[in-house]
Amino acid sequence: MNHYKPLPWQNVWITGAGRGIGRALAILLAGQGMRVYASSRTEIELEKLVAEYQHLPGEIIPIRLDTRCVEELEQLINEWDQTDCFPELVILNAGTHDPFSAAEFSAQRCKHLFDINLQGTINCLEPALQRMLKRGKGQIAVMASVAGYRGLPTAAAYGASKAALIHLCESLRLDLKNTHIKLQVINPGFVKTPLTDKNEFTMPALLAPDEAATGILNGLLSDHFEITFPKRFTFILKLLRIIPYRLYFYLAGKIVK
Numbered sequence: 010m011n012h013y014k015p016l017p018w019q020n021v022w023i024t025g026a027g028r029g030i031g032r033a034l035a036i037l038l039a040g041q042g043m044r045v046y047a048s049s050r051t052e053i054e055l056e057k058l059v060a061e062y063q064h065l066p067g068e069i070i071p072i073r074l075d076t077r078c079v080e081e082l083e084q085l086i087n088e089w090d091q092t093d094c095f096p097e098l099v100i101l102n103a104g105t106h107d108p109f110s111a112a113e114f115s116a117q118r119c120k121h122l123f124d125i126n127l128q129g130t131i132n133c134l135e136p137a138l139q140r141m142l143k144r145g146k147g148q149i150a151v152m153a154s155v156a157g158y159r160g161l162p163t164a165a166a167y168g169a170s171k172a173a174l175i176h177l178c179e180s181l182r183l184d185l186k187n188t189h190i191k192l193q194v195i196n197p198g199f200v201k202t203p204l205t206d207k208n209e210f211t212m213p214a215l216l217a218p219d220e221a222a223t224g225i226l227n228g229l230l231s232d233h234f235e236i237t238f239p240k241r242f243t244f245i246l247k248l249l250r251i252i253p254y255r256l257y258f259y260l261a262g263k264i265v266k
């Protein structure tokens with residue numbers, strides 16, 4: 010295990026920590042001695058996480074939370090407020106994917122993705138920003154995706170939800186310019202998780218969740234606004250972002266069959 014000590018934080022809240030990237034991050038940060046508030050909806054996954062990683066130097070505290078549920082969120086925030094222990098690092102990672110083509114386009118399925126990926130993140134962002142602004146410091150990282158750079162096949166709703174998050178973070182970063190609150194956006198390439206296991210195509214430059222967690226921790230320790238990896242893949246996607254539409258649609262059609 011890599012040692013990053015001393016980490017500049019003691020407490021972190023990670024949403025969507027029951028599996029996939031969030032889970033790997035929880036393990037990595039608890040391994041570095043941090044107290045990790047790990048939230049998600051599926052209690053059994055959180056219980057398993059805690060049971061398997063009790064030996065780490067830090068602590069993993071399971072929290073059942075649906076980020077769409079304002080009442081559940083208020084209860085959690087109140088508990089932290091009562092002891093003035095709102096975490097100094099917040100990683101808003103919870104998200105989902107539901108690939109569908111134009112032929113299957115559905116307002117209901119779009120709403121489901123927007124509710125979790127966008128509104129769920131915004132619900133958590135509000136109390137985090139308020140408390141950090143009051144405290145005068147803090148760090149927030151929002152999980153978006155390279156899928157938010159440009160339109161990709163079967164990802165109209167997913168990509169739009171992630172593009173919205175990138176845009177939101179860009180604006181907030183400017184608004185927070187004269188504060189000691191660091192806001193970052195995380196745009197990973199493909200990571201092997203239950204979310205991507207449903208993809209039916211070969212995923213280039215696919216990373217393991219623990220590799221993604223390491224990339225995120227390195228990014229959190231940097232001053233970069235965007236945390237993106239693996240660079241060999243995300244660099245190409247960045248180039249695709251700046252080329253004209255005609256060339257983009259031609260190349261994207263060739264790359265993604």
Ligand SMILES: NC(=O)c1ccc[n+]([C@@H]2O[C@H](COP(=O)([O-])OP(=O)(O)OC[C@H]3O[C@@H](n4cnc5c(N)ncnc54)[C@H](OP(=O)(O)O)[C@@H]3O)[C@@H](O)[C@H]2O)c1
Pocket residue numbers: 024025026027028029030031048049050051052054074075076077102103104105106125129152153154155196197198199200201202203204205
């Ligand atoms: N895997 C990739 O290649 C990739 C690439 C770029 C970006 N991302 C983004 O990274 C994040 C994590 O992805 P992943 O691949 O690790 O997915 P995953 O394996 O499906 O894990 C998603 C986590 O989010 C939680 N979650 C989903 N909806 C929630 C809700 N309403 N409230 C609270 N928690 C919720 C899930 O737990 P419950 O369902 O139990 O709540 C789970 O713990 C997502 O935002 C995803 O869009 C992933």
